[in-house]
Amino acid sequence: MKRLLALAVSLCVHLLTLAFLVAGVVLIAVSPGELVVWLAGGLLVSIGVVLRPRLGRLPADAEVLGREAAPELYGAAARVAGAVGVRAPVTVAVMDLGVDATYSRVGLRRTPILVIGLPLWLALTPRQRATLLARAYAVGATGEGLIVGQALATLAEWRLGLTGSEPIKAREEARLQMDRASLGVMHTPGASYEAAGFLGRIVGRVLGGPLLLVEFGLVRLVRADAGRTEGLRRGLAAKVTSAEELSALEELMASGRYLAPIQAAALRGESVPSIREDALTRSRLADDGVLTSAPGTDALGSRESAAIDAELLAHYTRAIRGFGLIS
DSSP states (O other), X not given: OHHHHHHHHHHHHHHHHHHHHHHHHHHHHHOTTOHHHHHHHHHHHHHHHHTSOOOOOOOTTEEEEOTTTOHHHHHHHHHHXXXXXXXXXXXXXXXXXXXXXXXXXXXXXXXXXXXXXXXXXXHSOHHHHHHHHHHHHHHHHTSOHHHHHHHHHHHHHHHHHHHOOOOOHHHHHHHHHHHHHTTTTTOOOOHHHHHHHHHHHHHHHHHHHHHHHHHHHHHHHHHXXXXXXXXXXHHHHTTTSOHXXXXXXXXXXXXXXXXXXXXXXXXXXXXXXXHHHHHHHHHHBOTTSOBOOOOOOSSSOHHHHHHXXXXXXXXXHHHGGGGGGOO
8 A cells, every 4th residue: 555655646746747847848839939938938848857757777887798798697697587586687787896786677668787896796605696696686676666766866856956055165265265365355245145045945945845745755655665675575585595695695795894805915916816716715614614615506606606707807807906995
C-alpha cells in the first residue's frame, strides 16, 4: 500500500513538471507576438526542463570495457546476473578510484549497466567478487525505481531553488574589499541587496512550503518500506552467497581496511600481479596461520577470476597511480 501511495505521489510530482512545460508552450502559442509572453513562456519551459526526470547515464569517470576486450568479465557478470534473476548488463565499465560496484538502468531503453570500482575488485577473492556482483544486482533491482527516485530528485531541486539560496558570500567580500581599497570613496550601502535577498528567501519559503511537505511525505513513505526492500535485497543476493558472506563484505567495504595494504604496495612500486597475490594471500590466511585455498563459486571460480585480472591488467596499472587519493 505504501509503495503504491509513493508511486501516486511521485506521478503527481512529474505531472507538475509536465504542467510547466505545457503551460509555457501553450502561452507562447496563444500570443506569439508578445515579448512578455515569450519571456513568461520561456521561463515556464525552462523550469520544466530543469526539473525533468533524468534517465541516468554512466559516471563521467567510468571507462567502458568492450565485450571483446573483457569476455571473461562479461561472462562472469552475466552468470551472476542469471543466478540472481536480473537482466545481464549490456555494458560493463570500471572506475579507477571506485570503491563499490553498482548496477543500474540508463537511457530511454533502460539499458542495464554494471560499474565496478577497481581498488575494491583488486582486493577481493573470487567468492567475494561474486558476492559483490550479487549485492550490486540486488540493490539495483530493488531500488526506488525511476519514477519515485526522480520525483525525489525533482523535489530536492525545488527545495534548493526555493529555500536554499543564501546571500552570496563572494559578492559581499568583493564589496568590502572595494570599500577598503578606495578608502570609502566607492562605498555602496548593502542594505537594499540584503533586504531583497531576505525578501526572496521569505517568498521562497512560503511558496515552497507545500512542496516541502510533499517531499517530507514521500521520503517517509520510502523509508517506511525500507525494511521490506532490504529483505528483498538480501533474498536476491542469497541466491549466490550466504548472509554471513554478504555481511562480511559490507563490513569490509565500510571499514576500507583493504585499501591500506594496496596503497602501501603501490607507493613501493610493486607490480599489479604482486599486489593481487598479496591480497589473495591475506584473504587465505586462517586464524592458525595456515594458508587455505582461495574460495570461488560456480559463477566465478579462481580460474575465471585470474583471467579477469589479466583482462584488467592495463586498467589496474593505470589506476594504482591514484590509489593514494582514496581515503
